[in-house]
Amino acid sequence: MDYLYSILILIGLFIILASSFDLVIGHCGLISIAHPIFYAIGAYVSAMLAKHNIMPIPLAMLSGGVVAFVASALVAVPALRVSGDYLLIASIGFQLGLIELAKHIHEIGGAGGLTNIPSFLIRDYGRESYVVLVLVLAGLTVLFIKWLTQGPYGRMMAAMRDDELAFSMLGRNAIWVKVSVFGIGSGIAGIAGGLYAHYFRFLEPDQFGLLQSSAVLTMVVVGGLRTAWGPVIGALVLQLMPQMITFFNLPPSVLGPLQGLIFTGLVLVFMFKRPQGLLAAPVIWTGKAPEKRGA
Amino acid sequence: MAVLEIRNLCKSFGGIVVADQIDLDLKAHGVLGLIGPNGAGKTSLFNLICGVVPPDAGSITLDGLSMEGQPIHERARLGLARTWQTLRLFPSLSVIDNLMLGPRDYSADRLIDVFLRPTYIAQREREARQRAEYILERTGLIAIKDSPVMDITYGQQKLVGVARALMNEARCLLLDEPMAGVEGQTYALIQKVVRDLAESGVAICVVEHNVAFIKDLCDEGVFMFAGKVLARGSVDQLIADPHLTELYFGT
Ligand SMILES: Nc1ncnc2c1ncn2[C@@H]1O[C@H](COP(=O)(O)OP(=O)(O)OP(=O)(O)O)[C@@H](O)[C@H]1O
Ligand SMILES: [Mg+2]
Numbered sequence: 001m002d003y004l005y006s007i008l009i010l011i012g013l014f015i016i017l018a019s020s021f022d023l024v025i026g027h028c029g030l031i032s033i034a035h036p037i038f039y040a041i042g043a044y045v046s047a048m049l050a051k052h053n054i055m056p057i058p059l060a061m062l063s064g065g066v067v068a069f070v071a072s073a074l075v076a077v078p079a080l081r082v083s084g085d086y087l088l089i090a091s092i093g094f095q096l097g098l099i100e101l102a103k104h105i106h107e108i109g110g111a112g113g114l115t116n117i118p119s120f121l122i123r124d125y126g127r128e129s130y131v132v133l134v135l136v137l138a139g140l141t142v143l144f145i146k147w148l149t150q151g152p153y154g155r156m157m158a159a160m161r162d163d164e165l166a167f168s169m170l171g172r173n174a175i176w177v178k179v180s181v182f183g184i185g186s187g188i189a190g191i192a193g194g195l196y197a198h199y200f201r202f203l204e205p206d207q208f209g210l211l212q213s214s215a216v217l218t219m220v221v222v223g224g225l226r227t228a229w230g231p232v233i234g235a236l237v238l239q240l241m242p243q244m245i246t247f248f249n250l251p252p253s254v255l256g257p258l259q260g261l262i263f264t265g266l267v268l269v270f271m272f273k274r275p276q277g278l279l280a281a282p283v284i285w286t287g288k289a290p291e292k293r294g295a
Numbered sequence: 296m297a298v299l300e301i302r303n304l305c306k307s308f309g310g311i312v313v314a315d316q317i318d319l320d321l322k323a324h325g326v327l328g329l330i331g332p333n334g335a336g337k338t339s340l341f342n343l344i345c346g347v348v349p350p351d352a353g354s355i356t357l358d359g360l361s362m363e364g365q366p367i368h369e370r371a372r373l374g375l376a377r378t379w380q381t382l383r384l385f386p387s388l389s390v391i392d393n394l395m396l397g398p399r400d401y402s403a404d405r406l407i408d409v410f411l412r413p414t415y416i417a418q419r420e421r422e423a424r425q426r427a428e429y430i431l432e433r434t435g436l437i438a439i440k441d442s443p444v445m446d447i448t449y450g451q452q453k454l455v456g457v458a459r460a461l462m463n464e465a466r467c468l469l470l471d472e473p474m475a476g477v478e479g480q481t482y483a484l485i486q487k488v489v490r491d492l493a494e495s496g497v498a499i500c501v502v503e504h505n506v507a508f509i510k511d512l513c514d515e516g517v518f519m520f521a522g523k524v525l526a527r528g529s530v531d532q533l534i535a536d537p538h539l540t541e542l543y544f545g546t
Binding site: 148151152153155156158159161162163165166167168169170171172173174180184283284285286287 | 345347366367368371372376377379383384385386387388389392393395396397398399400401402403404406409416420443459462463
């Protein structure tokens, strides 16, 4: 049963990660794959705040999100001022650099990992309650992103993706839109990190590296960019598939690279054969309130 | 006082001089025609005014405010609007949504408002929609307002480009070849819209190869060649000058 709960929680967390990543890469068109580092920042910040009894766990989780938001803005502002392409390099540098740094900070467990993170809800209400919490938050994330991208802010993102120069010439501040969306997506990932930390109660820097990046990227590409349900389907498929591989009892030294190969292979197959993903986003942006259209 | 003042503007790309000590004023209520052969630097001048490319030297002021170092979007917010020779519409938006992004202050410019002030956002969206519908009415596009911009004719797309620029309620409007590839009804519509706009006090500059259109529309013309403003005067005067005609058509 615990195994099933863990899988459900991981699916919920990956739905949050994939949806928020789709906001960044799909809706806003920002090329970055460093999403897991903001998940890590949220996880570590929340774990440390709770471990040292600085604040109650729900507040610690929110703080993790805030720190991830701020960190992402600090990466994005200088990078995006140089150029959009620079964000990819700057964010990967930040991701790998921070992981290396974390391995050498004794206070947060170093390379061996941070243990004995306080658990949340489980002791009083059972593991089921945590599953419910994570799945509800996953649902809210999907709805929030759908709401945001269908409103006037979504119209801005669609136009900016189409033609940034024409967009700027209308008086819209493209850098500001990008930094804001990057911050929101990263902040959501940070909150998901806190949710991870207080259930699994163990964090290790290497969890949040490029393998994790390719997993989240694959979920979004396979599910379908800029669709509300695409990241959900992607998270389900990609989370269940490795679980099935583990049934073959392969040694970890084979399992890790094998997963990486599968992710990369899937991304390549989809990019060439079905770039729109399993669910295709509509070509034309049409916000909500369909009653005003096509009367 | 001129709405837009350009002084000693210089720019070259490597060896190509696109702006050579340009001095130019655009006045309220005026429509200035910018004429010159291909490669004269007309579009480059617009790009310099809008901040798309930085100048090597010189100054540009809008209503007396220096625009030096201002990014593109800030200039737009000061009241500068333009159309593009290559249109640059937003292909994944409908006609009206292309326009809805055009007000100087857009409803969702501040993300915090989206979260905290839904009634403010709704109000601004309503205002923008009303203004967009009014402009679409005037430009004869209202019937196709919900069509994707890629599904309409080229002439209609040109009109959408102009209509989108009108959303700004700009002080200064730059039109880059609004008539190229346009004929008949659309031609007359663009002409009327530009004329009305000038009457309402906007300073307008039109780049155009269509001399008949320039003659119909503009109070005055400027002849550009190799980044230089060679002459300014009535359009008839410019066309009559054998030296300019020779430069225009080549020898
Ligand atoms: N960003 C740039 N980098 C390098 N060269 C450029 C750039 N922009 C324009 N040029 C060059 O500057 C010259 C002037 O170009 P510009 O587009 O301003 O001409 P134009 O007067 O608008 O011509 P047309 O009537 O054909 O539109 C051309 O030779 C062009 O190749
Ligand atoms: Mg040109």
